[in-house]
Amino acid sequence: MAPFPGHTPGHACIRITSREQVALIVGDALHHPVQIMHPEWGNPIETKADQAHQSRIGILKEVSDGRTLVLGAHWAGVTGLLIGTDLDGGRYCQIPEDRWFDPSDLQ
Numbered sequence: 001m002a003p004f005p006g007h008t009p010g011h012a013c014i015r016i017t018s019r020e021q022v023a024l025i026v027g028d029a030l031h032h033p034v035q036i037m038h039p040e041w042g043n044p045i046e047t048k049a050d051q052a053h054q055s056r057i058g059i060l061k062e063v064s065d066g067r068t069l070v071l072g073a074h075w076a077g078v079t080g081l082l083i084g085t086d087l088d089g090g091r092y093c094q095i096p097e098d099r100w101f102d103p104s105d106l107q
Contacts, residue, residue, distance in 0.1 A: 014027075030059065082094045
């Protein structure tokens with residue numbers, strides 16, 4: 001678990017590692033995918049908005065290599081994204097179709 005100060009007291013993200021794959025469940029840290037492009041956009045229930053903004057920036061820096069599957073708790077539709085940084089420093093998102101768990105792999 002990784003603390004996410006600023007949202008609500010005790011809020012944390014959960015990092016899952018299996019073999020060489022990493023996923024980060026961001027909970028309310030990124031309440032909506034639009035915050036990937038606009039981390040300065042907060043959530044009305046954040047107890048410390050400036051601290052939550054800095055925490056979002058930290059998460060985005062951590063996952064900007066495009067290899068960590070970012071899982072949102074409240075995202076509609078797509079719940080997992082890979083987030084990367086282009087050559088100009090802008091962020092982009094990719095839906096990782098090849099990273100979804102397929103139960104037939106266990107047979």
